[in-house]
Amino acid sequence: MQSNKTKRSQSINLASMRKSFSVKPLALGVTAILLSACGDKQEATVFTSVDECTNANPEFAEKCKTAYEDAVQEAERTGPKYNSQRDCESEFGNNQCRVVQQGSSSFFMPFMAGYMLSNLMSPRGYYSQPMFTSYSRYSPYRNRWIGADGYDFGDQRRRNMRVSEKALKPKPTVSKTMSRGGFGSSVRAKSNWGSSSKKGGWGG
Amino acid sequence: MLRVSIDERANWKRKAEEFGFKFHTMHGEAYWDESAYYQFSLEQIEQDLEQPTEDIHQMCLAVVDKVVKSEELLEKFQIPQHFWQQIADSWKQQDPSLYSRLDFAYHGQGPVKLYENNADTPTSLYESGFWQWLWLEEQVNAGKIAKQADQFNSLQEKLVQRLGAIGKHYNINQMHFACCQDTDEDRGTVQYLQDCAKESGLSDDFVFIEDIGLAECGSFSDLQNNKIQTLFKLYPWEFMQREEFGQSIERAQVNWLEPIWKSILSNKALMPMLWKLFPNHPNLLPAYFEDELAKATETKLVKKPIFSREGANISVIENGKTVLHADGPYGQEGFIYQAYYPLPKFGNNHTLIGSWLVNDQAAGISVREDSSAITQDMSRYLPHIIL
Numbered sequence: 001m002q003s004n005k006t007k008r009s010q011s012i013n014l015a016s017m018r019k020s021f022s023v024k025p026l027a028l029g030v031t032a033i034l035l036s037a038c039g040d041k042q043e044a045t046v047f048t049s050v051d052e053c054t055n056a057n058p059e060f061a062e063k064c065k066t067a068y069e070d071a072v073q074e075a076e077r078t079g080p081k082y083n084s085q086r087d088c089e090s091e092f093g094n095n096q097c098r099v100v101q102q103g104s105s106s107f108f109m110p111f112m113a114g115y116m117l118s119n120l121m122s123p124r125g126y127y128s129q130p131m132f133t134s135y136s137r138y139s140p141y142r143n144r145w146i147g148a149d150g151y152d153f154g155d156q157r158r159r160n161m162r163v164s165e166k167a168l169k170p171k172p173t174v175s176k177t178m179s180r181g182g183f184g185s186s187v188r189a190k191s192n193w194g195s196s197s198k199k200g201g202w203g204g
Numbered sequence: 205m206l207r208v209s210i211d212e213r214a215n216w217k218r219k220a221e222e223f224g225f226k227f228h229t230m231h232g233e234a235y236w237d238e239s240a241y242y243q244f245s246l247e248q249i250e251q252d253l254e255q256p257t258e259d260i261h262q263m264c265l266a267v268v269d270k271v272v273k274s275e276e277l278l279e280k281f282q283i284p285q286h287f288w289q290q291i292a293d294s295w296k297q298q299d300p301s302l303y304s305r306l307d308f309a310y311h312g313q314g315p316v317k318l319y320e321n322n323a324d325t326p327t328s329l330y331e332s333g334f335w336q337w338l339w340l341e342e343q344v345n346a347g348k349i350a351k352q353a354d355q356f357n358s359l360q361e362k363l364v365q366r367l368g369a370i371g372k373h374y375n376i377n378q379m380h381f382a383c384c385q386d387t388d389e390d391r392g393t394v395q396y397l398q399d400c401a402k403e404s405g406l407s408d409d410f411v412f413i414e415d416i417g418l419a420e421c422g423s424f425s426d427l428q429n430n431k432i433q434t435l436f437k438l439y440p441w442e443f444m445q446r447e448e449f450g451q452s453i454e455r456a457q458v459n460w461l462e463p464i465w466k467s468i469l470s471n472k473a474l475m476p477m478l479w480k481l482f483p484n485h486p487n488l489l490p491a492y493f494e495d496e497l498a499k500a501t502e503t504k505l506v507k508k509p510i511f512s513r514e515g516a517n518i519s520v521i522e523n524g525k526t527v528l529h530a531d532g533p534y535g536q537e538g539f540i541y542q543a544y545y546p547l548p549k550f551g552n553n554h555t556l557i558g559s560w561l562v563n564d565q566a567a568g569i570s571v572r573e574d575s576s577a578i579t580q581d582m583s584r585y586l587p588h589i590i591l
């Protein structure tokens with residue numbers, strides 16, 4: 001009747017359960033790039049203009065241009081969008097945002113600050129994606145290369161990096177977010193109640 | 205079932221830091237307590253806990269099947285009418301569930317008695333699946349616990365497997381995870397599930413419940429305006445259904461974890477329904493809806509709100525008089541009554557067993573102690589072994 005198997009997990013990968021690196025989340029993106037030398041990483045370069053790309057790769061002038069155009073389109077589709085100029089500028093800095101019309105609505109997006117190119121010489125085709133950066137003193141993105149999804153690729157002065165393939169995949173689109181904060185009100189109401197919710201968790 | 209004292213590992217707090225276990229001490233009081241452990245026999249685990257856990261789960265599913273088809277019962281379960289169809293659809297489609305925790309009173313012999321089913325947002329997952337596992341590993345290596353000791357705890361293994369299977373079911377390679385702001389415990393629980401998801405090959409993104417956005421197209425979005433396609437939410441369905449974005453849930457087309465049909469299980473109305481469908485089942489306590497209290501023959505009853513967390517608003521009533529009461533913010537949706545059945549006492553401690561399910565498989569137990577007969581949110585967590 002009794003089984004001979006053990007009743008607990010056979011093994012657990014302890015290394016993957018360690019969290020001590022996550023103390024400073026801001027440095028996370030950079031650390032991950034520096035530490036990981038795994039096979040799924042590849043070289044990528046950030047260019048701030050088509051000319052810059054062409055000067056570095058004269059034989060690929062045409063690709064530099066189409067990659068730039070792809071990135072511009074991708075920036076509009078997937079880049080950060082804000083309801084107000086103030087929200088956008090507080091994240092990206094004064095005069096760093098523009099109005100964009102999509103359908104009947106308009107919103108504010110940061111200017112594309114550059115584009116990341118990888119596999120430019122590969123016959124299988126290149127990857128490109130828009131890069132943003134912030135000039136706002138209040139933003140964690142200040143002087144960093146930031147992907148459309150907010151991924152931090154590191155210091156803006158660095159142009160060459162090794163990134164995972166996943167980081168180069170196109171991001172899913174969501175149209176403009178209309179409102180936030182529509183979930184969570186019960187917690188505010190019940191937390192105000194006092195002593196029995198002192199621990200504050202909402203699981204059970 | 206024994207309570208055995210043991211020396212704490214000298215360096216366990218540093219270890220906790222290293223592994224990101226931040227809520228071992230809360231509000232100055234110990235939550236993780238390794239000054240003792242509970243010891244079970246394999247027979248106790250397999251016959252008294254493992255098998256009943258899977259049986260009760262099947263009984264609970266029978267309740268869901270009945271309730272989704274009855275407007276009268278959905279009303280008794282205090283589920284807003286707007287969600288009846290969504291719940292029925294989610295049940296009919298068999299939207300996959302991830303996990304649950306059944307809370308048991310168990311005296312080391314005889315049948316366990318089910319107190320309630322935490323089917324929607326169970327916590328103490330990390331300390332069960334990982335932290336107590338590591339404790340046993342290290343205490344055995346240190347020679348403090350016999351080599352042949354085991355633990356009823358295949359949680360992590362099963363969670364990884366199940367998350368992978370859910371990924372296949374929905375044909376996805378990424379999941380979003382969410383909990384509320386300002387709680388280390390919930391954030392830790394969700395981070396653990398993110399770790400398990402990663403291990404299963406999925407990529408994971410996190411968003412706070414309060415930061416979820418509603419996009420023009422009707423989708424929910426995270427702070428980077430990415431569409432939320434699949435969401436594990438450590439946030440109760442009964443809250444979500446009553447909040448502003450509740451009306452947008454249907455159109456947002458999210459793959460939810462837990463699926464919305466679990467609203468029926470994480471609901472104390474489950475208890476009287478189980479008793480109706482499976483009267484006198486050895487693992488059930490007699491339970492009644494408020495309007496059928498006249499049927500109760502027990503002199504001592506526990507009054508529980510239909511929706512509540514961590515023992516809040518629970519009273520013990522003896523011959524019509526309240527003899528014990530825990531305060532809290534719940535209760536406006538009504539109450540149910542359950543026959544009083546005490547927890548076992550080990551010294552001054554009242555001991556509660558949480559029995560885990562991953563989908564429909566029993567996956568391990570957690571042991572919590574409280575100085576009060578009502579286990580509340582300041583109870584302590586102790587590890588266990590099988591020997």
